[in-house]
């Protein structure tokens with residue numbers, strides 16, 4: 001430790017870096033041992049579990065880098081992003097509320113990120129920033145792991161389809177050409193256009209069926225009752241459930257034993273929706289699996305190698 005300090009190396013990394021820290025002294029990040037070369041950028045960001053499991057993965061793989069937290073308000077986001085190369089960063093994750101702004105700020109983005117309207121993973125390539133989104137593919141892996149089924153084989157009812165995560169999941173369902181997709185959102189205007197945009201994914205001779213394969217419906221009990229009767233999985237991508245005091249995302253009376261219920265919310269490990277679903281006899285899972293797999297996919301993009309999934313899972317669960 002003394003030797004590191006005498007070499008000008010800083011060993012203890014603050015829990016959170018501010019935008020000011022980052023922009024005013026980008027050279028500082030290479031001075032830690034190991035150097036800080038990745039971070040999650042958000043506002044708020046203190047709650048993020050990504051540093052815990054990414055640092056475990058970096059240590060496990062013997063990669064000389066560490067992953068921090070950057071608290072960045074909206075007005076400084078673009079500036080912070082364009083400082084990533086000068087700070088020697090390999091990349092970053094982006095979380096609430098910057099995912100849409102990240103798409104606008106990167107030099108290039110892959111097709112799924114563009115269609116989702118958001119970026120959660122950035123790769124620094126020289127002076128260029130490349131954008132990806134691992135939320136949808138992370139959800140696919142989580143559903144396969146939790147329920148031993150593939151999203152593409154399911155009739156999906158998606159709550160909160162007009163939000164950032166909801167849109168990314170809707171696009172993923174469309175790209176997978178899932179059996180049926182029902183978009184539900186409190187603000188209906190947001191999903192009416194989305195349904196039209198995604199309709200071409202569901203139009204094919206082979207796949208056409210008696211019922212429309214993509215529909216947008218209002219967020220009310222009558223519409224939900226009708227749609228859930230013919231659904232395999234209910235996915236909650238609303239922010240309801242993040243706070244313990246939140247009402248359940250839908251009325252408990254609408255939940256039945258033959259539904260799978262996936263709540264993308266993971267705060268607290270459970271939610272009113274999951275408690276009601278379990279009481280109805282439904283198989284259910286919280287968003288920790290999606291969180292883990294979207295992180296593992298980011299790691300794969302940064303390092304072009306398989307992520308140490310079990311090590312990351314252990315770190316995620318030990319931090320709960």
Ligand SMILES: NC(=O)c1ccc[n+]([C@@H]2O[C@H](COP(=O)([O-])OP(=O)(O)OC[C@H]3O[C@@H](n4cnc5c(N)ncnc54)[C@H](OP(=O)(O)O)[C@@H]3O)[C@@H](O)[C@H]2O)c1
Pocket residue numbers: 096135159160161162163164165166185186187188190219237238239240242264265266287288290291292294
């Ligand atoms: N597990 C994971 O890895 C992971 C990854 C990403 C996100 N998530 C989760 O996804 C959720 C949404 O995040 P986001 O970034 O998409 O947020 P967002 O863009 O703010 O979207 C919020 C969504 O929730 C809906 N909503 C909010 N309050 C509501 C209410 N009282 N009644 C009905 N609907 C309501 C909004 O509907 P309106 O359009 O009508 O406002 C919108 O569809 C969060 O819980 C987050 O934790 C999880």
